[in-house]
Amino acid sequence: MSTQPTxxxxxxxxxxxxxxxxxxxxxxxxxxTTVLLFAIAGYFLLPIWWxxxxxxxxxxxxxxxxxxxxxxxxxxxxxxTKVFRHSDGIFGRWLLNSLLYCGAGALVATLFAAMAGYAxxxxxxxxxxxxxxxxxxxxxxxPPLLALPLYLLASSTGLVNTYWSVLIPSAVTPFxxxxxxxxxxxxVPDELxxxxxxxxxxxxxxxxxxxxxxxxxxxVTICLFQFVGIWxxxxxxxxxxxxxxxxxxxxxxxxxxxxxxxxPWYDIVVTGSLVSVVxxxxxxxxxxxxxxxxLSAGSLKS
Amino acid sequence: xxxxxxxPTLPAADRPAPSGDHGPGRERRPSRSRSGxxxxxxxxxxxxxxxxxxxxxxxAVFVIPIGYxxxxxxxxxxxxxxxxxxxxxxxxxxxxxxxxxxxxTFLKGVGRVLxxxxxxxxxxxxxxxxxxxxxxxxxxxxxxxxxxxxFLPFAIPGVIAAVLWAFLYMPGxxxxxxxxxxIGADVDFLxxxxxxxxxxxxxxxxxxxxxxxxxxxSLQSVPKELYxxxxxxxxxxxxxxxxxxxPLVRPALTLTGVFSIIGTLQLFGEPMVLRPMTAAISSNYTxxxxxxxxxxxxxDYNFAAAxxxxxxxxxxxxxxxxxxxxxxxSR
Numbered sequence: 001m002s003t004q005p006t007x008x009x010x011x012x013x014x015x016x017x018x019x020x021x022x023x024x025x026x027x028x029x030x031x032x033t034t035v036l037l038f039a040i041a042g043y044f045l046l047p048i049w050w051x052x053x054x055x056x057x058x059x060x061x062x063x064x065x066x067x068x069x070x071x072x073x074x075x076x077x078x079x080x081t082k083v084f085r086h087s088d089g090i091f092g093r094w095l096l097n098s099l100l101y102c103g104a105g106a107l108v109a110t111l112f113a114a115m116a117g118y119a120x121x122x123x124x125x126x127x128x129x130x131x132x133x134x135x136x137x138x139x140x141x142x143p144p145l146l147a148l149p150l151y152l153l154a155s156s157t158g159l160v161n162t163y164w165s166v167l168i169p170s171a172v173t174p175f176x177x178x179x180x181x182x183x184x185x186x187x188v189p190d191e192l193x194x195x196x197x198x199x200x201x202x203x204x205x206x207x208x209x210x211x212x213x214x215x216x217x218x219x220v221t222i223c224l225f226q227f228v229g230i231w232x233x234x235x236x237x238x239x240x241x242x243x244x245x246x247x248x249x250x251x252x253x254x255x256x257x258x259x260x261x262x263x264p265w266y267d268i269v270v271t272g273s274l275v276s277v278v279x280x281x282x283x284x285x286x287x288x289x290x291x292x293x294x295l296s297a298g299s300l301k302s
Numbered sequence: 303x304x305x306x307x308x309x310p311t312l313p314a315a316d317r318p319a320p321s322g323d324h325g326p327g328r329e330r331r332p333s334r335s336r337s338g339x340x341x342x343x344x345x346x347x348x349x350x351x352x353x354x355x356x357x358x359x360x361x362a363v364f365v366i367p368i369g370y371x372x373x374x375x376x377x378x379x380x381x382x383x384x385x386x387x388x389x390x391x392x393x394x395x396x397x398x399x400x401x402x403x404x405x406x407t408f409l410k411g412v413g414r415v416l417x418x419x420x421x422x423x424x425x426x427x428x429x430x431x432x433x434x435x436x437x438x439x440x441x442x443x444x445x446x447x448x449x450x451x452x453f454l455p456f457a458i459p460g461v462i463a464a465v466l467w468a469f470l471y472m473p474g475x476x477x478x479x480x481x482x483x484x485i486g487a488d489v490d491f492l493x494x495x496x497x498x499x500x501x502x503x504x505x506x507x508x509x510x511x512x513x514x515x516x517x518x519x520s521l522q523s524v525p526k527e528l529y530x531x532x533x534x535x536x537x538x539x540x541x542x543x544x545x546x547x548x549p550l551v552r553p554a555l556t557l558t559g560v561f562s563i564i565g566t567l568q569l570f571g572e573p574m575v576l577r578p579m580t581a582a583i584s585s586n587y588t589x590x591x592x593x594x595x596x597x598x599x600x601x602d603y604n605f606a607a608a609x610x611x612x613x614x615x616x617x618x619x620x621x622x623x624x625x626x627x628x629x630x631x632s633r
Contacts, residue, residue, distance in 0.1 A: 029539075030441045037436060037444070040429075041451040044511065047466055048454065050477065054469070067477025116356035123349035131353075138364050140560075140621055141614060142568035144590045148610045149371035150363065152603060156370075172359045203348030234461045234571045235590070239598075250461045257465045258578045266475070273465050277458050284457040285450065 048277075055079055055274040059267050079271035086268055093245060094252040095275075098231065100163070101248055105170030106227040110219050113173050117180020118211050122188065132181070138174040144235040151239040165240040166248075170230045176222040183218035184211065224287055231280060249276045368614075375399070375608035398608035408609065411589045412616075414498065419566035422502040427558055429506070430513035434551070435543045437514075438521045449518070453511035460508060464575035467504045472579065492580035501572045509565070513558040520554035521547060556628040560621045567617050570594070589613050 050067055056079070061071030083091050120132055150169055154160045159168075188211045196206045212219070237251045244252065253276060256269050378394035402408055433452055437445050455463065470476050471491035482489050491500045524547065532542050570590040577583045585599065586592035589609060597606035 030443065033436055033439070033441045034443050037433075037442060037448050040433065041448055044452050044455055044507065047470060047507070048458075050470065051466055063474050067475070067480070112356040112359065115352040119349045119352035123345055123352075125346050125349050135360070138360070140564060140618060141364070141368075142564050142617060144568040144570050145610050145614045145617070146364070146367065148593055148597060148606055149367035149374075151597070152374055152607065153367045153370050168359065169363045172356070172363045174360070174364075177356060203345065204351065207352060228457070228459075232459045232461075234459075235594075239594075250459050253465060254461050254575060257468065257575060261578055266469075269465065270469065273462050276462055280459070281454065281457045284454075288450070 051270065051274050051277065055271040057267065057270075059264065062266050062270070075267070076271075079267050080275070083268050083272045083275060086265070090244065091249075091252065091272060091275075094247055094249045097246060098248040098250070098276075101166050101170055101237075102227045102230045105167055105230045106223050108171040109173045109176060109226045110223040112171065113176030113222055114180045114184075114212060114215055114219055115207065116177045117182075118184045118188070118207055118215070120177070120181045121184035122190075122193065122211075135174045135177050139178065143229075143233055147235040147239050150236065154240060160240055161242050161246070163246060166237050166246075169236060170226075170233070173222065173226050173229070176226060179218055179222055180215065183215055187218075188214050220287065224284075227283075228280075371607045371610055374604055375611050378604050379602075394604070398604050399612065401605060402608045402612050405592075407584075407586045408589060408592055411586060411592055415566055415569050415588055418498055418502060418569065419563060421499075422505055423559065423562045423566060425502075426506045426510050427513060427555065427562065430510050430558065431517055431548070431551075431555065433510070433514045434517035434521055435547060437518055438547070439539055439543070441539070449515070452514055455508050455510075456512045458508070460571045461575060463508045464504055464572045467500070467507070468576055468579060471500055471576070492576065492582060494582040497576070497580060497582040501569070501576065504572045505565070505569075509562070513562070516558055517551050517554045520551045524550050552628070556625065559624055559628065563620050563624055564617055567613060567620070 046068065053068060053070055054062060056074050056076040057065065057071040058073060058075045058078070061073065061075070065071040116135075120128060146169075150165075151160065154165045159165045192210060192214075193206050196210055201209070231248075231250070234250055234254065237248050238254075241247055241251065244255070247255075253269065253272050256265065256272065260266065260269065375398050376394060376396070377391050378397060379389045380392050381389045433448075436442050437448060442448070458466070470478055473479055473490070473492075476491075478491070479489075490496060528546060528550075529542050532546055537545075568590055569588045573583050573587050573591060577585075577587075585595045590613065593606045593609040593613070596602045596609060
């Protein structure tokens, strides 16, 4: 378990970096493996394809046409207008809320985790391992189990139904501290920090100018995971936020979806789901590339 | 003060500390250790400053709420017989816990998620391991595309994934029903007998790629010479995978196993999304749903807190047990 992140950061694509390996598989094995891999890719991709196709359909076509192909009319623009106009344009508000919760939460969480992880890696103070063990233990506590106690506490302090009630818990990532510690140990050489001390740099300055930069590939990973984690956390906002103007996108779509039996706004829910998925998928693919290049840069140093 | 204090660069770092207070006749040694301890104090202070922001939030978000929940779970709100007068909060000892552990809906919910986990976790991890091994093997092509394709569902939030699959389960809209009918298999994904599998499918769809990536990453860190030696000895790809690669990725499998167990016990979003569509999911279908229902449906916060505490303990016991079991087996 402890070798996991270092291993990840040191990895390189064997097909590219390694000298050309002898290809021993027979062509039959190669073909059957590829067919199998494509079939399984179908399982993972077809639902997303269905969502894309369905967002271009009217309510009638949703029920009447082949689910995996386009309908008789192309209704995407209509559907988008409907989504953003529905209930006085609250969907746009949800989108902004989600960006606020995830963006601010992930950035602050990453910075704080990097500081704590660096401190745990580089300062051998008394009780360090004890502190680390408690933080690691917190990784094992599932968010939904924490949400109820948080709600009880927030309602006794009057924070319930405010932006803070979601933002504050989002800014904490014990798993990020774990990753940051392991990565700081591997990638911030003592020689470098000691040399900076000789030059008279303060400890905080060493962290912000040297360590933070060396740790940046791990920080992207932490930020990515925390962003997805906050975007995914459904239970916390469900409990904390009664007022729909503060909801994140997921909660809003959950609400619309739960009304389907009385309100046949299928087209709106389908298109809204697509809109909520697209930015994240794009960010994910883009960041993955950045993440990868960051990792290979990091592997040169270690 | 171990490694760092002995590091060769330290004397240089001592330099800024003025050494005016010791006479020329005294040895250098004592002053060095004094300024060393001053340095240590300064560095301890820096460590504290760096740890503080996370530490404060950690206390506020993890430690205090858990303490508060445990505290709440030991009390009970009493209303007078006719419902007049203000309700009183009285100490209840472990009564709430007795109620939780004897509550038949809670026990049914626990049984349900355990059954779910026994089937879904091995299927998902088996598929993830298979995909990781295939992508690591020499016979696979288009590895980059497949890796992204399998991982993509992870980028879709759990609730949205559930909404998406809910449509794919919905009679009338779902293309799956049409396909099923055309080959003579008319499955009602939302019926009582099938619903748990339908939920399991959503979780598998969302998380397989993530687990695959963890296993794949750990496969990549295995030195290639290991396989080459086995290949020279005439080992087939299958035997290399099973006898060399699988034991090597055991730690990664353990890690994904623990996270999957934790995920299983907190099952909530998927059944909540499917609930309006089917009578097969009750308001207390899973333990977390029961806790939510107790808090928001019945306003019984004390009972809800007890459920949360019991579940947290169960999570700890199960994941710790799994860790022990899997590390024992490897020795």
